[in-house]
């Protein structure tokens with residue numbers, strides 16, 4: 001059936017007119033289109049929203065006023081439903097209209113197919129709510145969220161950096177004494193619970209004063225960095241290498257018995273002794289260190305006792321000629 005586009009899809013009754021004025025008063029827009037989806041009627045609010053006089057809209061296709069994204073969305077919605085859209089009753093969609101001045105207006109639309117008395121589909125009518133402000137607010141909120149997420153991420157990074165700085169030794173990159181003691185306390189408690197051994201290797205560079213005196217303090221710093229790197233790169237994930245201060249280092253070895261810890265200390269001793277550290281103007285430097293090894297629970301019941309026992313053995317190693325490892329077996 002051909003519908004005269006000049007006439008509304010549905011004839012107006014008094015009730016229709018009342019309903020229309022109610023919709024107008026609510027601020028929502030009312031419209032009617034024929035089967036080809038050409039406007040046959042738009043309410044005052046719809047004309048206002050789109051910035052067109054009704055006379056410039058009536059007779060034109062709805063599609064002329066929709067953004068390509070909106071058209072695509074309706075197309076997809078129709079395909080997903082798998083049958084002509086008028087067979088589905090009311091449908092709801094959100095999309096952007098193009099106004100006369102080229103700006104966009106967002107509408108939340110409910111459209112309903114209309115049939116004549118013989119059941120022939122003659123078009124659609126619908127109500128569109130202007131949701132442009134809501135869309136702008138949503139966009140602003142998303143943008144604010146995005147910025148906030150970026151800032152939170154940055155704060156977390158800085159927090160992590162600060163945490164690292166607080167627990168690391170600046171010069172060598174191994175952990176500092178405070179962190180070492182805190183972790184050692186936890187590890188000893190765990191070893192006690194799990195009835196596992198825990199060993200401590202302490203080392204002190206031999207004649208380090210001479211390195212500073214002969215090659216300068218910066219060369220001494222470089223040598224300490226090399227030792228830090230050696231300990232870090234040759235430790236297991238569960239080990240904890242730290243600089244106790246000056247030229248003294250320690251490595252905590254959770255789960256390792258005394259024999260195993262002495263072997264590890266020997267490996268570090270010979271690795272250091274055979275390492276040629278290039279300093280300053282290219283001078284090659286050879287370093288040695290003395291080592292003391294102690295193990296929980298055989299030699300100590302606390303972190304303090306463990307450190308004292310390892311320290312005593314370290315000085316025993318110094319006294320007996322340096323560049324050596326002293327453990328309980330040597331006592």
Ligand SMILES: Nc1nc2c(ncn2[C@@H]2O[C@H](COP(=O)(O)OP(=O)(O)OP(=O)(O)O)[C@@H](O)[C@H]2O)c(=O)[nH]1
Nearest residue numbers: 204205206207208209210212217218220221246247
């Ligand atoms: N370059 C540099 N030197 C340091 C640092 N901390 C401590 N020292 C130096 O390390 C040297 C330690 O000297 P001593 O305690 O006499 O011991 P040593 O010369 O290693 O002799 P032994 O331990 O007996 O083998 C001192 O000269 C300190 O100034 C540091 O961060 N950088």
